[in-house]
Amino acid sequence: MNLWKKALQKKIKTCLTPLFPLEENDLELTQPPSLKMGDVALPVAFRLAKKLKKAPYQIAQLALSPLQTIEEVSKIELAGGGYLNLFLDRKKFIKKIFEGSPKKDSGAEEKKIIIEHTNINPNKAAHIGHLRNAVLGDTLARCLKYKGEKVEVQNYIDDTGVQVVDVVFGFLELEKKKLPEIQSIPAQLDDYCWDLYTRVSQYLQEQPEAQAKRNIYLKKVEKGEGDEARIAEYISRQIVQAHLTTMKRLGITYDVLPCESSILHLKFWEKAFQLLKGKEAISLAQDGPNKGCWVMPLAQRTEKEKVIVRSDGTVTYVGKDIAYQLWKFGLLGLDFYYEPFIEENGHTIWISTDQPTSYQVHFGGGSKVYNVIDTRQSYLQDVVVESLRLLEYHQQAENSIHFSYEMVALSPQSLKELGLQPPPGEEEKNFYEVSGRRGLGIKANDFLDQLEIKAYQEVNRRNPDLPEKSKKEIARQIACGALRYFMLKYSRNSLIVFDFDEALNFEGETGPYLQYTYVRIQSIFRKLKERTKIRVENLISLDKIDHLTLSTLSPQEKDEMWELIYFASHLDEEVLHSLSTLELSNLAKFTFNLCQKFNAYYHKYPILAEKDEQIQQWRIITIYYLQKTLATALELMGLPLPEKM
RNA sequence: GCGCCCGUAGCUCAGCCGGAUAGAGCGUCUGACUACGAAUCAGAAGGUCGGGAGUUCGAAUCUCUCCGGGCGCACCA
CATH class of the missing domain: 1.10.730.10 (Isoleucyl-tRNA Synthetase; Domain 1)
Incomplete structure (x- = not known):
């Protein structure tokens, strides 16, 4: 990395330390409003003004001549009532740039960084909201690697959760299809389930009594028993494949896919439970509304306490997440077994399994963890971090970063273009939350297809003589670029109200x-x-x-x-x-x-x-x-x- | 009710650990292709930085308050 500014700062420090009582932030370098005024501005005089009880301008004058001895600096001007504006020696600077940085230490500050992102429920096609997550996570990984960090990218697969079970329920109860029939569905399974999941959600809402049956399925799936579990496994594996294919279009890949099924079957939670009980991080509620549940007090939050284990003894989602987070830091004393899931261009994506395998690979055990999850889950992420703190893993709590970002919603116009109706009672809203349950959303593949078609037309117009194959490939590259930049250009807590015209634009800031x-x-x-x-x-x-x-x-x-x-x-x-x-x-x-x-x-x-x-x-x-x-x-x-x- | 986030040009957003004239893109209007690729460039118009108060030599930036919007606060995930 080329951090010439740091080096310059160091030299300035050497020059000025004998003159002033300098503190850490006093030597910040800023940018003058225009390069005509200087390349680097040193506002040190303003920082020192109060301390020395002197006018900034006077202080700056004192600093002037010592600074002139720095070889990279060709000229210094005093401006704006106390700014020291430095002009750099341009030719020396340019030469330095082309010298290439000498072999330095890698810049790594961590032993290993784990990034968890994407995490799409494997029960339906990926939508544009998921793309924001994946693009942010993938870009974060690229930047950290560039900095010199060792990075491991994980994509958590909730293959035994309610969402998958809902689809299992849909196949068995609504469509009366068993595994062989499901296997012979000709359509893309992720697309197929997109619609089915919406139907199931509606069905379960209208017929709440059916939920009891769904819950029985859930138990079976969690235990890995019966047809239900086999169907769940088939669906989730197929759909994960589909998601990976979608992400590949965007140049996004992963190192390992930890599955919830493995967490359950390898008793990760039981181990975490022991630890939590051992440190009295959670307690059995004796009375009140949570009587009979294991709950965790929350020091940092206004919410009272969080149920970790239900009164029927089953563990909540956060509980499993705590176990997972402990594993990521290597604090559980347990590991998954792994097998290759997909191999592409020499890179293997591994998936966890509960059965011993002969592969000698290991994941987890990071020193810093980024969880890329939208801001709506801040509360639960806080619970996870709090659990680390209560277990006295303070360093790890400190190094658990919730990379939060706002969601992607749909503009009324885009809803119209999709032929979708606003939910009842919400006709007047100026944006609509994406909802898998309601089938409200834009499928990632569909949108990428649209981008590719448009890009192809543009390429074809400008370069009609290129071979067909190149045109297709370029269209793919442009679609990928358009989408990724679109997802990156907004700051993370800015809500993106998705609009086709804007997202399909190839001009201006795109x-x-x-x-x-x-x-x-x-x-x-x-x-x-x-x-x-x-x-x-x-x-x-x-x-x-x-x-x-x-x-x-x-x-x-x-x-x-x-x-x-x-x-x-x-x-x-x-x-x-x-x-x-x-x-x-x-x-x-x-x-x-x-x-x-x-x-x-x-x-x-x-x-x-x-x-x-x-x-x-x-x-x-x-x-x-x-x-x-x-x-x-x-x-x-x-x-x-x-x-x- | 409590917590977190947001309110800057017609629209979408930067700028926010206080600092030198508030910036982009889109849209609108004017110009520039006998070409190093116009998916571009040059220029114009467009702003009580949600309102008010405070801190400060100095506030879009910090504090308080009010108004308006969003999201959380499950024995769902």
Whole structure:
């Protein structure tokens, strides 16, 4: 990673420590409003003003001459009543960029980071809400890996839950289908169950007495007994396959699929229960509404206490989640058995099983855990963390991060376009929550298909001569880019009200705009090679840069080139910032701004047509660096890099 | 009722550990393709930063309060 700012900060600290009583945050570096005013602003004088009881301007004056000794700094100006504005030595800076960072330590702060995301109930097709989760989780994983962390991605499969059982119930009771008939359904099972699940939900609501029967099924499925369990297993495995195929379209994959069935059969909960009882983290309620239940008190919350074990002895969802979280940290003293579920391009996705296998793989045992789950589950995530605290696993409680985000809802317009009716009594709302039960939602595959069709039309219009196969592949890449960027550009606690026009847009702040920018740079390099037989890589060397002088450029161009390079050099800092705030939209915005700046530059300064060799060289250097930076940023967000589009 | 989140341009959103002129995209209007790809670029119009009070040299940013919206608060998952 290129963290030149950190290095600069360190030098400033050395310069100023003898002069002032500095604290940790006093040396923050900020950005002046315009690069004309300086590359880096040091507001240290404002921080010290109160402490020293002196005017900021006076303090800044004192700091001026010591700072001038720093070699990367070419000039310092005092401005805005006390800002120290530093100008960097541009050529030195550019050379540093191309030197490549020397072998440093990896940047890893954790032994192993576990990210849990996607977690779609395997009883119906994935919808756009699930895509937000998966895109956020996958991008988080990419960024953490880039930083140097060891990352394990888990996708929890609730294969024995009520939602799957509802579909089992639907097949057996409503459709009168047994396993062989289900197996011979020609349609995609995830799509088929989308409708069936809606019907079952409605049926169970209208005939509450049927719920008793469903509950019997649930017990059987949990115990792994009978036809019900075999059907549940078949359905859930088939649908998980379908989900993985959907996610693959977006370049999203996983390391391991821990299943609830394994958690139950391998007695993870029983072990967790012992631990909780041992530390008196939970207690048996003697009276009150929860009499006979094992409950957990909640220190951090206003809600009273949470039932972990029901009075009939069965464990609630949170209970299982606590066991799972303990396992993730390696605190349970138990592990799953594993077998390969899918192998693709040399990568194996493993699935947990309760039967011993001969595979010597192990998962879990992380030192930090991110659970990517929407904000509606904050309360339950707090319960999980509280349980760690009560078990005196304070470090682990601290390192349990709920990566929360707002849901995706549907605009009234999009509902109309889908031919769906607003739920009764909700006709006037300005957005509608996605609901699997009510069949209210946009299937991920359907939407991706729409994006691909539109992208194909656009590609076909611009590049009619490309082979069919390429056009299809490019359309796929663009659809993926459009979707991923759409999911990333909003800050995480901003509710996305899904609108087709907006989501299908390929202009402005969209994924295809970013991809297009990349394609244009590629195209310049391709033409350069065609016309001059020169490969860009051969043009870029420290030696060559040494022989160039910035004064060959007009002052205007010099500034604009610098602005671009300087802006691009902040990528690594942006990634870390996005990680520390868990706000991946930062990275998205940064990349978009980078492209905007490039496109403006590109319009103004021709490269292939430039006659002056020195000027051309500088321009090539600039866009070469840009292309590298952009490629990295796009890969971090999972946007594919088309060669043409 | 209690807790959490949100309210910034016509629309969708950035900016929020206080700091130098409040920024993008979409939409609207004006311009730029005999081409390094117009999925682009240049420009214009558009803002009581929900209202009020407070803290401060300084508030979109912090505190309080009010108004408006959302989501949670199951022996569901």
